[in-house]
Amino acid sequence: MSTRYLESLFNPESIVVVGASERATNLGGMVLRNLMAGGFPGQLQVVNRNDYDNVHGIPCVRKVSRMPTRPDLAIICTPPDTVPKTVRKLGEAGVRTAIVMTGGLSRAHSKKGQPLMYSVRDAARETGIRILGPNTIGLMVPARQLNATYAHMGAMPGKVAFVGQSGSVASSIIDWAFARGVGFSHFLTLGDGMGIGHDDLIDYLAQDPSCRAILLHLESIPQPRRFMSAVRVASRTKPVIAVKSGRVPESEWMPVTLPAGVTRTDPIYDAVLKRAGVLRVDGLSQMFDALETLTRMRPVRREGLVVMANGVGPGVLAVDRLKALDGELASLSGRTIEALAAHLPSYWTRKNPIDLNYDASPTLYAEAIRILAADPEVSNVLVMYSPSLTEDSLQIADAVMQASKGTRLNVFTCWLGHATVLDAREAFYEASIPSFFSPEKAVKAFMQHVHHQRVQRLLRETPESFLDHFEDRADARAIVALADREGRNHLSNSEARAVIEDYDIQSVHTVYCDDVDEVVEAYAVERSPINITLIHEHACHPFLEGRSGLGRYKSTVEAVNGEGAIIEACDELMADYRENYPQSGFLGFAIQRSHSHVEGIEFSVGITRDPVFGPLVVCGAAGASVNVMSDRQIALPPLNMVLARELLQRTYMYRLLREYSESPEEHTRAICETLVTLSQIVIDIPRIRGIEVQPLLFDIDHAVAVDVAIDLAAEPAKPIIQPYPRELEEWVVLPRSGRRVIVRPVLAEDEPSHLDFHERQSPESIRYRFFQFRKHFSHEDVAQMVQIDYDREMVFIANAEKEDGTGEETLGTVRTWTDADNLQCEFAVMVRDDLKGEGLGYTLMRKMIDYCRARGTVEMVGDVLPDNRPMLDLARELGFEIRFNVEEEVMDLRLALNEPETDWQRERLE
Incomplete structure (x- = not known):
């Protein structure tokens, strides 16, 4: 991730167009004409190997080496085979950024046999120039009069950034947005993305105050870890809305290798975007509808919706769509119903949706809104109007706008029709009230707003503490290490059970037998019905139903009772094995006492690995393969209890559990604990490729694994979200009190102790830390402090056992925020008032300085109030270098951690 030289891309003072001519169809000529028509205020020049004095009046030279001045930005529009050399020449000439508009470089090949786009990438890396493209439509920054594209029209200035991948899609969006009155702060496409990627641009846009929302058109995410880190930062401060094309195998541009147990890539993208806090929409039209509600509508306090219309039909359509999207109608209080009844016909249904009747006047619309605004249970109102002979649509629109002013309601509208309601829609637009053409689109846009807030809320939920992050699981690691030494790519059934049991996942007691005679002997001990499973090498791999279509469940005979029945069952299993898996080595039989469980409730949970997105957690139905594959839901590790519950609630089996389980809360918690634990296993042991527990059943309080399979990969894989860095934990002893303290990275589960820590501080300590007096800290405040992205932030807390032994308490904390380029980190530190003088502040700062230096950060900075003498002494x-900042009236602190490695780093720091 880097914003290196992106300022010269988005705000260049001079541009050279390489390959421009006055030929009407010349790509460079089109770009040059757009630059001139857009009124670009900087210097323009042209490079063309033909001996032109000028192109469209702009001075032209034959070679890059003859450019009279070094431009900030180069735009390359030359034939494919010339592009790598041109990029190299520009980089050697000191040009910092270039846009490669030339297409076809993914299909044209160099003399080495590789596509030319990789030659472009190599040339850019060797010379330090940053590349947008190849095969990009270019870049627009309307507020700066920059139109460096070949698009057929320019974009209007606005507050929305668009980052796409397809030039043809981008062209249609410009046209579409202009018709809807949507302007852009930035507009560009990545093309082949050989240099500048989504993550670079999102990092830049997240910091740009002129950008209030980010729209993404995605075809792929080649660097998912960098993308995830950038988007998680951006989505906390501004809406990020994404469209992903290529949702089905038939529309995917390139063949995709699917992870075991997954049939499509689209659910993976769903999981990625949801975890990043992004609102995913199904198409370009929905993108702009969602933008309308996210940027013009207040946050949704309650999710219930009131529908109000001058007719029954539109209201019914809206409610149908709302329920289809799992939305809910708001309940009207008795007082609200009586107040509305005083203005409506006697045959009114006295419920939501509200039919105002076909002759509803502007006064009635306004009065209905005022009545709803007085109901504390009503937050969101969809106001609809169907054209009629009795009333004027614009007058009703004006009444709705006036009545809505000053209320706490989220009001959005749907004026049906077209010819007679355009003025009303324009009036709503001017008043910043979202308005839609149909009930279905209005409700869909509202639910997108609801879903976006759910995703954002999910990022701030406080998870309950469950998993012991500090317990050593040496036995499980030793089992995997043994299989690795023996050259196996899977664990045996007994080894797989031992691994999950080491992580406290219970499994059904299992006896392993080499042949039928041993099975009979085991039955003689049990003297109760048993389940017999034939084990072979192929069955030791997880997600067998996806690999073979046969399914592991066919290798088990249940509730076998009696010696004769056992021999018959074993013979049947052997016959099936020889028919279906003749090449898979026979490993014996597994015997379990027949288990009872809640009728029909069997879960399949596990871990699989995607070649791009790494480990994934899966959860869904067990049983026949058709049920497993259709219900299998996906999430990204690491999980906590909140995220695990959200994953579980997406499954069909969760509804059955809530309906039929005698202990739904206990069983829900048991599954969530299992999911969290599985995600931790793959983090602790990254050589594990896949884990499948199927079925997962229940005893009185716990989830119990019946069968488990684990396989291994040749190389380890990390989750695309940085997990808790356990290796940074350190125990220290406070010198004065001798108290033993653990200094470790913060966890989301630390929110309660973190809140208590801040609320126990003196007003002076709070002022020193936050530069203002604060009496209270909300859940949102503290959640933001403890739920961090370890890729971008770090918080070390000093915790110790409470004196009464009831848990841990926080004694001190230090945090840093690091920029996307890892140049600067800003620090803040605070120690509990009663522990000052213990050296804890020094210990915390020393640990953070060592950490930031090790990760390559160039310098640490901070601001301190002039009267904060203890911090200045520390x-x-x-x-640290300490200087007084006259403008801000604070002390600026700076500590060099590493030497800058490039001229760009030195320029930025200066």
Whole structure:
């Protein structure tokens, strides 16, 4: 991730167009004409190997080496085979950024046999120039009069950034947005993405105050870890809305290798975007509808919706769509119903949706809104109007706008029809009230707003503490290491059970037998019905139903009772094995006492690995393969209890569990604990490729694994979200009190102790830390402090056992925020008032300085109030430079951690 030289891309003072001519169809000529027509205020020049004095009046030279001045930005529009050399020449000439518009480089090949786009990438890396493209439509920054594209029209200035991948899609969006009155702060496409990627651009846009929302058109995410880190930062401060094309195998541009147990890539993208806080929509039209509600509508306090119309039909259509999208109608209070009844016909249904009757006047619309605004249970109102002979649509629109002013309601509208309601729609637009053409689109846009807030809320939920992050699981790691030494790519059935049991996942007691005689002997001990499973090498791999279509469940005979029945069952299993898996080595039989469980409730849970997105957690139905594959839902590790519950609630089996389980809460918790634990296993042991527990059943309080399979990969894989960095934990002893303290990275589960820590601080300590007096800290405040992205932030907390032994308490904390380029980190530190003088502040700062230095951060900075003498003394002891900032009236602190490696880093720091 880097915003290196992106300022010269988005705000260049000079541009050269390489390959421009006055030929009407010349690509460079089109770009040059757009630059001139857009009124670009900077210097323009042209490079063309033909001996032109000028092109469209712009001075032209034959070679890059003859450019009179070094431009900030180069736009390359030359034939494919010339592009790598041109990029190299520009980079050697000191040009910092280039847009490669030339297409076909993915299909044209160099003399080495590789596609030319990789030659472009290599040339850019060797010379330090940053590349947008190849095969990009270019870039627009309307507020800066920059139209460096070949698009057929320019975009209007606005507050929305669009980052796409397809030039043809981008062209249609410009046209579409203009018709809807949507302007852009930035508009560009990545093309082949050989240099600048989504993550670079999102990092830049997240920091740009002129950008209020980000629209993404995705075809793929080649760097998912970098993308995830950038988008998670951006989505916390501004809406990010994405369209992903290529949702089905038939529309995917390139063949995709699917992870075991997954039949389509689209659910993976769903999981990625949801975890990043992105609102995913199904198409370009929905993108702009969602933008309308997210940027013009207040946050949704309650999710219930009131539908109000001058007719029954539109209201019914809206409710149908709402329920289809799992939305809910708001309940009207008795007082609200009586107040509305005083203005409506006697035959009114006295419920939501509200039919105002076909002759509803502007006064009635306004009065209905005022009545609804007085109901504390009503937050969101869809106001609809169907054209009639009795009333004027614009007058009713004006009444709705006036009545809505000053209320706490989220009001959005749907004026049906077209010819006679255009003025009303324009009036709503001017008043910043979302308005839609149909009930279905209005409700869909509202539910997108609801879903976006659910995703954002999910990022801030406080998970309950469950998993012991500090317990050593050496036995499980030793089992995997043994299989690795023996050259196996899977664990045996007994080894797989031992691994999950080491992580406290219970499994059904199992006896392993080499032949039928041993099975009979085991039955003689049990003297109760048993389940017999034939084990062979192929069955030791997870997600067998996806690999073979046969399914592991066919290798088991249940509730076998009696010696004769056992021999018959074993013979049957052997016959099926020889028919279906003749090449798979026979490993014996597994015997279990027949287990009872809640009728029909069997879960399949596990881990699989995607070649791009790494480990994935899966959850769904067990049983026949058709049920497993259709119900299998996906989430990204690491999981906590909140995220695990959200994953579980997406499954069909969860509804059955809530309906039929005698202990739904206990069983829900048991499954969530299992999911969290599985995600931790693959984090702790990254050589594991897949884990499948099927079925997962229930005893009185716990989830119990009946069968488990684990396989291994040749190479380890990390989750695309940085997990808790356990290796950074450190125990220290406070010198004065001798108290033993753990200094470790913060966890989301630390929110309660973190809140208590802040609320126990003196007003002076709070002012020193936050530069203002604060009496209270909300859940949102503290959640943002503890739910961090370890790729971008770090928080070390000093925790110790409470004196009464009831848990941990926080004694001190230090945090840093690091920019996307890893140049600067800003720090803040605070120690509990009663522990000052213990050296804890020094310990925390020293640990953070060592951490930031090790990750390559160039310098650490901070601001301190001039009267905060203890912090200034500590800073001097640690070697910080201290200067008084006259403008801000604070002390600026700076500590060099590493030497800058490039001229760009030195320029930025200066």
